[in-house]
């Protein structure tokens with residue numbers, strides 16, 4: 001039975017590679033098509049000589065044993081680092097540790113700010129307590145309720161505007177509970193490295209894991225085909241045919257697709273009804289430009305990540321790469337290696353800026369951040385077009401309508417992963433949706449769309465052996 005199966009996988013990011021690995025594990029050889037010249041998708045490790053960069057700062061953590069098992073099988077124990085999580089927000093010239101700690105908020109930003117923040121928070125909590133029914137909230141409403149007006153404005157309003165490129169009044173709060181940790185009132189300012197504060201990280205960046213996955217697939221006779229964008233998808237009632245940009249085609253009994261959901265719908269033949277295409281067209285993404293920049297001067301920054309909500313610089317977040325893994329830089333390097341993250345959309349000036357213009361923006365931001373006097377030894381620009389599915393109001397309903405249409409009309413088509421399901425997945429959820437989809441293909445009673453629907457905060461128990 002298994003030998004009659006010939007599935008096709010679109011995309012060699014975490015979801016596509018995981019689907020392919022599981023298919024191989026079950027005795028089926030898939031064909032994997034990847035549009036770019038690398039595997040790993042958003043979680044790749046771009047390189048320039050001995051320099052490596054992480055496009056997004058990928059913390060590896062999961063609450064799912066089966067994902068942990070995949071990670072452990074792909075990379076040996078000594079290739080994993082245990083990295084203490086240290087983030088901060090740069091506000092009014094102060095580095096405030098994040099997730100926010102109550103005692104720090106009350107003391108670090110001055111007495112008046114502390115009192116005001118605490119007063120606003122109590123008022124918000126009182127109002128929440130008085131609310132009779134739960135209702136859908138915008139991000140701004142959620143933020144004020146969770147942090148009080150003063151601390152919401154100080155830490156989140158500017159940051160969300162800069163990173164989501166949207167007014168917080170127009171953003172839904174669906175993702176916020178999962179991603180933003182509440183204020184910790186129990187802990188003192190200094191953190192101990194409990195399991196909650198430590199994540200795993202491949203020594204050579206996130207792509208090391210996905211390169212290992214691709215090597216495993218190649219050994220099994222299923223190497224991903226790189227530089228192979230899928231541009232068409234046709235179902236003739238019996239089998240699937242995908243069309244590649246170079247004109248080649250491939251046929252199969254099922255398709256696992258991690259390409260953006262709206263593009264998938266747009267490519268399908270026979271074309272879905274007009275209203276489904278219109279709904280799919282509303283699903284949009286934000287893009288990310290990461291500039292990895294090595295500075296000659298050494299700075300001891302005790303954080304892996306610094307969020308920069310201020311309007312005085314354009315960068316939204318800065319990674320301190322050597323706190324992730326020293327192996328991201330050449331061994332002899334003694335300076336500071338940063339990853340400046342710029343959030344953008346494909347039609348704005350930043351996305352269209354050439355390398356020289358971007359370099360000028362980076363140099364200006366480094367001045368604002370106080371690192372302008374150090375010479376730049378190395379600079380690498382990484383563009384990720386489909387970085388973040390945008391959570392606009394109505395997104396959930398629209399995704400469900402597309403999902404239901406595909407389920408009813410194309411049961412052999414399995415959307416998987418972050419963009420494939422238009423959901424704000426981390427790697428583990430993208431992988432899990434792939435595993436569940438393969439399970440469904442084999443007739444198991446599982447639902448990939450139920451992955452990542454837990455509204456609670458995700459990052460507990462990050463480091464589990």
Ligand SMILES: Cc1cc2nc3c(=O)[nH]c(=O)nc-3n(C[C@H](O)[C@H](O)[C@H](O)COP(=O)(O)OP(=O)(O)OC[C@H]3O[C@@H](n4cnc5c(N)ncnc54)[C@H](O)[C@@H]3O)c2cc1C
Nearest residue numbers: 011013014015035041042056058059230259417418426427
């Ligand atoms: C800034 C940032 C920070 C992040 N931090 C973390 C973190 O700390 N921890 C964590 O676990 N996750 C993190 N993530 C999320 C993580 O990157 C994603 O969850 C993961 O990469 C999703 O995998 P995927 O395979 O679903 O999608 P992708 O990684 O997007 O891979 C999809 C692949 O499909 C290919 N493709 C698209 N269209 C086509 C086509 N038509 N034909 C062929 N191939 C195609 C793409 O080129 C890509 O390689 C972060 C993401 C970002 C942007």
